[in-house]
Amino acid sequence: MATDIETTVHAVEAAAVMRLLPARPRLLALGEPTHREEDLLDLRNDLFRRLVEQEGYRTVAIESDCLRGLVVDDYVTEGTGALDDVMANGFSHPDLGLSRSAANRELVRWMREFNEGRPAPDRVRFAGFDAPLEITHAESPRRSLTALHRCLASQLDAGLLPCTEAALDRLLGADDGWTEPAAMRDPARSVGRSPEARELRLLADDLVALLDERAPQLIAATSRDRWDRARLYGRTATGLLRYHFWMADTSSSRMTRLVGLRDRMMAANLLALAERGPALAHAHNSHLQRDRSSMRMGGATVEWWSAGALVSARLGTEYAFVATALGTIRHQGVDTPPPDTVEGLLYALPGDRHVVDARLLATTLADAPPAARVSPYYGYASLDPAQLAGYDAMVFLKDVVRR
Template sequence: MKNDTAGPQGSFSARMRLSAAQQADVVPLSDATLDDLAAKIAADAMVIGIGESTRFSRETFGIRDRLFRRLVQGHGFRALAMQDSAGAVAALDRYVQAGEGSAASALDGAWRPWRTAEMAATLEWIRAFNRDHPHDPIRIFGVKPAQAQPEDYDAVLDHVRESAPERWAEAASHLEPIRTAHRTDEHVQRARGTHPGRPFIDHARDALALIRSLPGVDRADGVLARMRLIVDFHERSVAGRDNYAGDGAAWADAIDDHRRRTGLRVVYWDGIAHTSAAAVTLGLAPERGPQQSVGSLLRDRYGARYVSVAIGFHHGDLGVATVPEPAGDLMDAMLGEAEPSAHWLDLRPAAVRRRWDGPAKARVISGVYTPSRDAAEHLAVACLADAFDVLVHIRQASPVRWLP
C-alpha cells in the first residue's frame, strides 16, 4: 500500500491499495470469531457503542444483533440504549419485561427505522431471555427525553373541537401536516419532495398560540402541556435544528445517568456518526466542521471503557435506494478489497493502528440518501483509530423488512 503521508500513519484521503500486512489484520466473520470479538470489546468496557453506516441493511443489523446477544449471554451486559424518545422506548421495555402486547405492537410508536421485522425479532429474543432470567433482566431505554406522540395531536384537536369548534379547522391546518413527521422525518420529506412546504416548527408555534388563546385551556387536562411537547418535538428535530448531529450531550447524559443509577453495563445502538468516539464532520454539512458525537462525549468520560464498533458495507440494494460501490477515497472501498467478504478488524493493537490509522471518510446512508450525491454521503474523522476501535465490514447488503 502506497503511503504518501508523513510519519507511520496512512491516510484514506487518497486511495491506496490494501497491503499484505493489512490483509493479515483482517479476521473472517463467523460465529466463532464473533465470540472472540465480543470477548475483546467486553473486557473492561462499561459502555459499548455499536453503530451502523445505514439503518436499512438486514445484514448490518444482523451483525449488531448477534454481537449484542453475545455481550448479554457471555459478558453480563444488561442494558440496551437506543436513539429514540424515553416514552417510545418505555413501550419496548414493558414488552421485554412483562410481555405486554407483542413485539410488533410495542414498536408502533417507535422511530421509523426501528419498526422492522429484524428489530421485532430482537425484542422477542430479549423477552425470552428475561423470562429465563427474571432476577437479572435486560432493560431497554431511550436516550432522548420524552417526546410528543400521535395521540397528543388527537388530544389537542379533540379539546379544540369541544371548546372552540369554530377554530377546529384552523388548528387542524397546523397539526395535521406536521404529525406526519412521526412517520417520516421532516428532513426526509424535504429530500423526497413530499414536504408540504411550510416549516413544521412554524405550524407548531402557530398552533401553540392558538391553543393558548382558548378560554379555560389552563384547566383542560394537560392540553397545553401536550401542545408544548409537540412544539418541542419539532424544535429538536433535524429540520428544526437544521443539524444532523442531534443533541449529543443530552443523549450521552442519558446513557451515563442510566449506567450510574443502575450499575448496568450498557450497549448503545445508533448510527456511526453518533457512536464514533471522536468528533465527526458530515459530508452533507462540511461547513459546520467537526461535531461532537455521543460517543466522543462518552470517550471523554469513560476513556477506554467506552468502546466504539462500526459496522459498514460495500454496496447493495437497500430497498430505499441502490447503493453503488464506494468511491475510492472511502475506507469502505479499502475494506471491500479484503477477503473474505465479511470480516472484522480490531484497530487497538499498536501495530494494527500504525497500519490503518490516519484521516478517513466512511460512508453514511441515511434517510435522505440519494445515489446522485453519493460522494457527499459520508462522515470524516481526523483519526480513524480514535473514532472506531473495531470495524466490521460486509461486501453486499440487502434491505430490512418493514413492519406494516
C-alpha cells in the same frame, strides 16, 4: 499491503471486540453507515446475544423514541402485551421501517424468550434512546410532562407540586399546535416561545427538581426502576420544551441548535442507561462517533457534537465506539468500493465480515493514506479515513443484500 491489512482483522465475535478495547466499557456503541438494511440489524442482534451470553451485558438501546421503547421493555421483561401490538407501538421513525423490521421483531422475541423465568436483576432490557422527534415534527411535551406529574402526585402531598395536572393541560392546549409540520421550516409556526410554553418550561424544571429532592422517599415508596422511569419523563419533557423553544428561533444558528439538542437528549438517555449496567447502543455512526458530526442542510453545512462525543467526554474509557463500514449495497447503487479506499482494501480480503483493529489499520496505512469513498447514495455515509484512528474498533460487512 494486503498481508499487512490481514493482520488487523478478526472474526466477528464479542471476545474479539473486547480484546481491542482499553477497558470493559459501560457503554459499547455500535454504529451503522446507513439505515433500513436488515443485514446490519442482524449483525447487531448477533453481537448483542454474544455480549449477553459471554460478557454479561443486559441492555440494548436503539435509535428510536425513548418513550415508545418503554412499551418494548415492559414486554421483554414482564410479558406485557402481545408481540404484534408491541412492534406496532414500541418503535418510532416510520420512515426507517423500525416497526416492520424482521430483525427488530426477532430481537424482541429473543429477549422475551431469554427473560422467561429469570429473576429481575438478570433480565435483559430494551431501550429507545432517541428523543420523540420525527422528520416532520417534534412531539408535544404532554405525554412526558403529564407522566412525570402523575408519578409525583401519586406519592407526594399536593401542596408540594408547583401546579395541578389540570393547569398543565390548560397550558399545553391542543397537541396539533406542538406537532405542526410547517414549524420545522418556519419558526413563526412554532408555539415554542408562546407565554404558555415559557411557563411550562418553568413548571417542568420545578417538577424535575422535586423529583430529585424527594428521591429517597420516592425510591423507598416505589422502586429505583420507577424513579428512573420518572427521570426519563423529566428529561424528555424539559428536552422537548427546549427543542420547541429553539424551533421558534429566527437566527442563523437555529438548525445547529436543533440537531445539537437532539443529540444532547440522546446522550442524557445513554448516560442514564450506563448507570444501570453495561449496555450496547446501536444508531447511525454520526450519532455515536467521537468526532464532530456534520451534514448538509438547506444548502449549508451544519455541525454539532454527537451523542457519542458527549458521552465519551463523560465516561472516558468506559465508552467505546465501534463503527460499521460496508462494501456494497447494490440495490441502492453502491457498488464495489474503489481499491484505494479503506472499504476497498477490506473488500479485497477473503471472508464476508470482519472485526477490524481500527487504530492498527490507521497505523498500517499511515504512509499511504487511503482516499475517501464518494457515496453515490444519499442514505449511505461512507467512512471518513481521517477518523479511523479515533475508532476503538470497526466492523466491516462485505455485501449488504436486499431482503
